[in-house]
Amino acid sequence: HEPEAIPTEAIREEYENLADLVRKYRFAYYQEDAPLVSDAEFDTLFRRLEEIEALHPELVANDSPTQEVGGEVSAAFAPVEHLQRMYSLEDVFSLAELEAWLNRAEASIEKIGDGGVKAAWLTELKIDGLAVNLLYRDGKLVRAATRGDGTTGEDITHNLLTIKEIPQELRGNGFPAEMEVRGEVFIPSKAFAEFNEALIEAGKAPLANPRNAAAGSLRQKDPAETAKRPLKMFVHGIGAREGLAAGSQSETYGLLKEWGLPVSPYFEVLETRDDVLAFIERYGDQRHKLLHEIDGIVIKVDDFGTQRALGNTTRVPRWAVAYKYPPEEVHTKLLDIQVNV
Ligand code: NAD
Structure with a gap:
């Protein structure tokens, strides 16, 4: 992909919403062991997030789901x-x-x-x-x-x-x-x-x-x-x-x-x-x-x-x-x- 110039407000909004959705699905999957969507559906969303980031690298923050291994640590365990x-x-x-x-x-x-x-x-x-x-x-x-x-x-x-x-x-x-x-x-x-x-x-x-x-x-x-x-x-x-x-x-x-x-x-x-x-x-x-x-x-x-x-x-x-x-x-x-x- 050729990086595009400045992302429009609409792209930025799509990106933020997508990142939030991916975080929410990851939480359900890794923390609650109870996925809200199928893996295929999750993979498609994750892919789209990667596509947007490839086109607009300036959107990529350190806490983007693409920069992290999914999964957190529950307080129930040491x-x-x-x-x-x-x-x-x-x-x-x-x-x-x-x-x-x-x-x-x-x-x-x-x-x-x-x-x-x-x-x-x-x-x-x-x-x-x-x-x-x-x-x-x-x-x-x-x-x-x-x-x-x-x-x-x-x-x-x-x-x-x-x-x-x-x-x-x-x-x-x-x-x-x-x-x-x-x-x-x-x-x-x-x-x-x-x-x-x-x-x-x-x-x-x-x-x-x-x-x-x-x-x-x-x-x-x-x-x-x-x-x-x-x-x-x-x-x-x-x-x-x-x-x-x-x-x-x-x-x-x-x-x-x-x-x-x-x-x-x-x-x-x-x-x-x-x-x-x-x-x-x-x-x-x-x-x-x-x-x-x-x-x-x-x-x-x-x-x-x-x-x-x-x-x-x-x-x-x-x-x-x-x-x-x-x-x-x-x-x-x-x-x-x-x-x-
Ligand atoms: P991943 O499952 O795609 O790959 C990494 C993991 O594969 C490793 O950590 C390891 O646990 C496992 N693995 C199994 N066999 C292996 C082998 N032979 N060698 C090495 N590793 C092996 O990555 P991920 O980050 O654990 O999770 C992504 C997966 O989880 C995707 O399949 C995604 O669809 C699914 N997921 C689904 C939801 C959902 O809501 N349905 C949410 C988050 C993640």
Whole structure:
């Protein structure tokens, strides 16, 4: 986009209203675990906000939703400062946008490596859950926190420990003196359906969707309540680390798995763009047959050195992108209505 001259009053007003609406929807989604609109609807509004900002950079304030990781810290939990900031992900909504993103990333990588670096793409499923940050010191879990605003999260250690697969102590040896393990907490699709059936049988209201159910479950005040929910976690990143002997993210996953952490069975390291596109297509076809819900695919630069060289914006890493599948239209037989899921 070519930046336009001075924004008119009408543009300024549209922009302010849109920013307020995005803030309101984020609050309902992150703080109350009760979204007011569909993700597709939210994404469209967010996109429009980014478009206006691209045309009128002078409108962009430091507290614009595009400059922040969505999510706040509730007073119900003790605040936790992450050792290393947690980020969101840049989204693309079509294969053409993905190609453009890959072109840009490959050009930057080539510059960094003087043409000698070859990008290997770590492709993963984008799990529709809640991001958490686990701090291990000398192999012992010190605390667990939600992402919050990226800098400060909420202490949910007791709730997280109700998830059986998460080790309080790592097994084996060679683990770093200190490391932050990032992952996604989710409710598997089958367990979600069963949990909801049980609620309905008991005359209670079912949970709206697995993502908000996972977020709501993890942010209970009483860990005994969390323990009743069928939560799981898969690792998808690493934050601060001291003495980690691994040069890439996939290599790190191998180590984390050895140490007893739950690593997703679905990730792959791919050399070519065609392989990345095939991965997207394959999981697009299978998305409802997987262990958990997904809303897209995450494509990351695997090599840590290249990740560091590419760096981050205030909101997202420049070395990763989320491809979002188009929202599906579900036609119900009884009622002739369409709903976005
Ligand atoms: P995001 O969900 O688009 O991406 C970042 C997050 O993806 C990470 O923090 C992590 O938790 C998660 N993730 C899942 N699998 C991952 C993987 N393999 N690797 C890395 N990260 C992985 O960004 P966001 O800022 O958390 O939220 C935006 C999303 O939330 C959008 O999908 C948006 O539609 C939705 N949202 C909806 C509403 C609403 O009202 N419906 C409001 C706010 C946000």
